[in-house]
Amino acid sequence: MTEATRQMGIGQLLRSFSDGLSPVTVAEELLAEARLAGERHHHILAMDADAVIASARLSENRWKTGTARPLEGIPIASKGSVEFSNLLADAGAYMQCVVVPNAGGTPLNQPEGMDPTNPGAEAHMPGGSSTGSAIALACRHVPAAIGSDAAGSIRIPSLCCHVVGLKPSRGALGPALQGLSPTLCEIGPMARSVEDAALLYAAMSGQAAGEPLAKPPIFGIFDDASLPPAMMQHLNEVANRLGAQGAFVVRRNIPDFALSAEAGWTVLCYEAAHNMADMLPALRNSPTSYLKYVEKGLSITATAYQAALAFGAQFAAGLDRVLEGLDALMCASAWSAVPRRNDSDIAEITAKWGELCLPFNLSGHPALALQGPNHNGLPTGFQLVGHRGSEVELLASGVWVQRSTDYHLAM
Known part of the structure; x- marks a missing residue:
């Protein structure tokens, strides 16, 4: 070849x-x-x-x-x-x-x-x-x-x-x-x-592929105060690069972002426990990571689950308002540099990464993972979050990002 x-x-x-x-x-x-x-x-x-x-x-x-x-x-x-x-x-x-x-x-x-x-x-x-x-x-x-x-x-x-x-x-x-x-x-x-x-x-x-953007996009950037400074710096670096290429970048806040992750874990664990209950004996004899979700879900009440779903609907409506006037919203998708496989706290680290992604599963909005700049020999990245049902338009924004940068060619 x-x-x-x-x-x-x-x-x-x-x-x-x-x-x-x-x-x-x-x-x-x-x-x-x-x-x-x-x-x-x-x-x-x-x-x-x-x-x-x-x-x-x-x-x-x-x-x-x-x-x-x-x-x-x-x-x-x-x-x-x-x-x-x-x-x-x-x-x-x-x-x-x-x-x-x-x-x-x-x-x-x-x-x-x-x-x-x-x-x-x-x-x-x-x-x-x-x-x-x-x-x-x-x-x-x-x-x-x-x-x-x-x-x-x-x-x-x-x-x-x-x-x-x-x-x-x-x-x-x-x-x-x-x-x-x-x-x-x-x-x-x-x-x-x-x-x-x-x-x-x-x-x-079954949809037709989208057309390229006719003009530079308008991106929001979620200024997440809870994010470690180095990770926010990576996101700002990308935003500055896109702004230099013609994108209009504005700061936006996502209300109740941390609470949405908590609600998302509630939904995930409750459903895992009920959908995989018959597999529990086998799960306990296997080192699968699913076991922790099922066992946690067994202690979640139906009332708490319904409350989490209701919160998710409110969060989704609020995120719709955040996205008004934007082509997409730039958000971090990593809480740290890519951890080493043998790090003792890797489970805790990856759970924190999940908390940056889970809110958009709860809300039902599309999210596109894109490559960021290489730092110290390791990849970085971010996610573009779009309007519900706007996958074609979100992908068009992603194409614009990659035509305006060389991040995806770096490794």
Whole structure:
């Protein structure tokens, strides 16, 4: 495989297929790359090489006969907990591999001993439960991936592995995932660039991809007084860079942000306890991180759960008002530098990261994880939060950010 082919995103591959590049050749080369990456980073749960090549042959025939579909011949990695066939098969994409659905714990369907590592910083955390999808993208054996997000599970791995991930609005891609928290969890696209994430989202949603912004965006920046100064400095650095490129950036406050995270944990744990109660004996015999949510949820009353949902509706309405007049709101998505895998307080650190993401699961607003500047050899990132139901417009804002900066090219 040439390095140029390995670096191709969705759009580049589709154009190359149209010009005669063989989807079978690409599939074979990316499979070889995936095998090597899986041996090193331990993120691939399952991969059927024969099925991959068969799918690529069908795609090659469609390109030759002029019947190519929107993502014809594009290999995808999917998180183990996400059903792929109903999302993208009709668009011509095919499953290259199923990736591990967690990191820092062993889910019940994950082989013992699989502990995924971060391709860009192997001593550091690769992220949360869509870690495998992010690793596959960072290793460049797929140009696109699917994850799910109940409390930052797309956005945190995207930051750690220096890729892009979208948590859509509530219900934007159909009924919620059952399991951990149907109210909070959304399936979303992940890629190395926002342009590719937009193409993937268009295929997943059936919507047309958006047009580029006609003028520089108006961004709010959430001036979070509780955020550690170094993290706020990173966000201000990005805001200053975007302002220099023509964006209009204004300071905004999000009322009750900390309380929204508390309410979000209440909803997540209560629903986890009730949806996974029959799995509790197995969970207690496994080091999965889900156990703590289920056990905490068992002590939450139905009254407290309903109160948290009611608070979430009020918080969402307040966030709608904060977003008035803005294209999107810039918010931090990390409480610290990417922690080391063996840090004794890593569980506490990652919980704090989740508290920066969870409010937007509770409110149902879309949130797009974007790469920030490299600091001390480690990735940084932030999230753009959009109006409810405005995924296409939010992705267009993200495209503008990446065309105005080089952060996504740094690692």
